[in-house]
Amino acid sequence: MxxxxxxxxxxxxxxxxxxxxxxxxxxxxxxxxxxxxxxxxxxxxxxxxxxxxxxxxxxxxxxxxxxxxxxxxxxxxxxxxxxxxxxxxxxxxxxxxxxxxxxxxxxxxxxxxxxxxxxxxxxxxxxxxxxxxxxxxxxxxxxxxxxxxxxxxxxxxxxxxxxxxxxxxxxxxxxxxxxxxxxxxxxxxxxxxxxxxxxxxxxxxxxxxxxxxxxxxxxxxxxxxxxxxxxxxxxxxxxxxxxxxxxxxxxxxxxxxxxxxxxxxxxxxxxxxxxxxxxxxxxxxxxxxxxxxxxxxxxxxxxxxxxxxxxxxxxxxxxxxxxxDTKSHIPDTGTVDYASTKGEIEFKNVHFGYNENEEVIRGISFKANPGETVAIVGATGAGKSTIINLLNRFYEINSGDILIDGISLKDYKLASIRSQIAVVLQDVFLFADSILNNITLNNPNISEEEVIAAAKEIGVHKFIKSLPEGYHYNVKERGSMLSSGQRQLISFLRAYVSKPSILVLDEATSSVDTYSEELIQLATDKITKDRTSIVIAHRLATIKKADKIIVMDAGKIVEEGTHKELLKLENGFYRNLYEVQFMEEEAI
CATH class of the missing domain: 1.20.1560.10 (ABC transporter type 1, transmembrane domain)
Known part of the structure; x- marks a missing residue:
């Protein structure tokens, strides 16, 4: 300017x-x-x-x-x-x-x-x-x-x-x-x-x-x-x-x-x-x-x-x-336009930083096979949420590559790849509109009948029908009329009706009541079934069910394996995390 x-x-x-x-x-x-x-x-x-x-x-x-x-x-x-x-x-x-x-x-x-x-x-x-x-x-x-x-x-x-x-x-x-x-x-x-x-x-x-x-x-x-x-x-x-x-x-x-x-x-x-x-x-x-x-x-x-x-x-x-005149766009020069993907995800030596000379992700590599659930755990600031941003190409990586079905993200059309990935964030954003419109995002290809059927499948129909006007209830700005647990259930349903090939899920429930947490657990199990899922896991139940657990610390993958495999590692990051954070939850 x-x-x-x-x-x-x-x-x-x-x-x-x-x-x-x-x-x-x-x-x-x-x-x-x-x-x-x-x-x-x-x-x-x-x-x-x-x-x-x-x-x-x-x-x-x-x-x-x-x-x-x-x-x-x-x-x-x-x-x-x-x-x-x-x-x-x-x-x-x-x-x-x-x-x-x-x-x-x-x-x-x-x-x-x-x-x-x-x-x-x-x-x-x-x-x-x-x-x-x-x-x-x-x-x-x-x-x-x-x-x-x-x-x-x-x-x-x-x-x-x-x-x-x-x-x-x-x-x-x-x-x-x-x-x-x-x-x-x-x-x-x-x-x-x-x-x-x-x-x-x-x-x-x-x-x-x-x-x-x-x-x-x-x-x-x-x-x-x-x-x-x-x-x-x-x-x-x-x-x-x-x-x-x-x-x-x-x-x-x-x-x-x-x-x-x-x-x-x-x-x-x-x-x-x-x-x-x-x-x-x-x-x-x-x-x-x-x-x-x-x-x-x-x-x-x-x-x-x-x-x-x-x-x-x-x-x-x-x-x-x-x-x-601002030049601040993700280059959309890809030519690959898939109607659906198998859901294979691979990170190859990915480096990334939000600011120059300040890397958040430091050379991580992992692979999620089609239909697998990969749980990512680690302390705050380890770089877990950054993986969500990179998989959706919200930011450009500094080096390395991210592949979907063996094809680099850069080779896909942006709209094509994002239409195949559904994201449920911990901080759920809802518009000042009806529940139905917040679920479909005004997509004319998703009918109210489909939404209702999907809500019944993941167990949230009863909750929505209990609200005044049901699916047409206006949640006001940022969903202020709903609790944090209810907002998260709406976001689960929004992801589910889009029928994605890949699901990325931040399933934090620190401020969710017991009833909502049970519904969220049911919804998580339903929408991740037979679908490639990257889950920033906060519940032991989700972690134990994961096909693979990736443990991150300071932007690096420090351990990788199943729940049982990682618990066997003496003085391991996951074992220490489990003893501090999850042992009490398992006892309960």
Missing amino acids: SETSGNAFDFKLFKRLLAFTKPYRGIFYFVAFAAIIMSGLAVLRPYLLQLAIDNSMVPKDGDGFMKYIILMVVVLFLEVIFQFAFIFYTNWLGQSVIRDMRQQLFRLMMSFKMKYFDKSAVGRLTTRAVNDVETISSIFSEGLFMIISDLLKMLVIAGFMLYQSWKLSLIVFIVLPFILYATRVFQKAMKVAFEDVRNQVANLNTFVQERITGMKIVQIFTREKTEYERFQEINKDHRKAWIKTVWYNSIFFPIAETTGAVATGLVVWYGGLNVIGGGLVTLGIITAFIQYAEMLFRPLRQIADKFNTLQMGMVAANRVFGIL
Whole structure:
């Protein structure tokens, strides 16, 4: 992302933004045409008033006066029609552009590596996808075309004023340099100020979202006062950023108003003396020039105001393009597209680290044959969960290879391989939707009848039917209406209905009640049967049933074998782990 500077306008960025209007060229050109027509109609009204005064009111010609009144009504009606079309279609264009941009942004974000999300604040990404993209629409609805329309009006008015009276025109133009200079300074200052505003909005969104999500932790550790004080500081910075923009507005707009008033006063002074002295200036010309001067200076004030809007939109566009330009994707260059796999998994001397020069997985090698259950055990931080991430290609390995059915993961299409792997994580994520939709993830190929049949097979149908509205019960954000055990049962069913060839399971039950644990054990047995399963095992029952146990420590495989084989190893890692963690469970 480019750094913010005091440059008033970034034409390269603007050109890139205009590329999004290509599908709507017809509307784009119509809006431009409407702007041209409106600039011509704007000049007609003061001119018709001038003619009405000089040709009808002064000579007291009633019939002629009514003709001018009718013409002015017709011009006003046309102005209303074109202004309506102009405003409607500029907003329509803006909303169409941000719809396309938001879709492109969201599609891109869904393809990012997990590493990108590890380092990016959720609140900041939300701000980019929602607030910033919405701000971009104002470039079209209130910024770009409005500025072009106003500039056209000013050019037409200035030309017509010179045609009418070059002396009066020069009197008006003499004050223009002052307001133009003030506008330029104002634009530069506002660009920097609005960049600061967007930064503070993102900081505020990030802070509030994280604290609301983690409110339980805040209250458990009685951090309410501390977090409130931090919020006050962030909110104060947000206010300070906005006050700076208000300060610039407070200086500029009185200067613009005063300059316009001075120009009008000079027109009346010079024109009045000319009329009194019997010059060429008429009462109608003075009246028209008062309106011309107002119409000339009003767009300048409005352009400055609309330039504020344009600046905010450009700053937002710069931020959004910063994400659109992000290169953080898992290369999806594979050509193998299997409808199903046998389920053979092999890790060959795999090295991996989330950060450079900090390996988490250090040369591990193991093989899971089709239909086998491989349990992985080890202390916290041994690298067990990392294997789940690597098998799904959420991260790219540093070296070595991972094979499915003898074919490297890199040779598979991403969607193909991920459709064959179902994952049940310890930290279950549910959307604020019905249980049915959380299970099927809105896959039209999975019917409600299939879900119910699958729920009966793994023993969770009774639990779901006990909830209000059963399968259509809304679990609210992150599944807050369910217990941790119930959420895990839903995730088991979600994995089961997808009919995967490979199952990856983190079956922790540290915060699960006895009844839910029994259901989870039944579900585990059912969904792992005749299916290749990699299980980060926390229960002795699962470990003992595994065809193979892999013991990890500090990112390496230190032992491998069955439960009985590993218990025979004197001072072995598994035996020590068993004595510390599992012996009491077995006794019970």
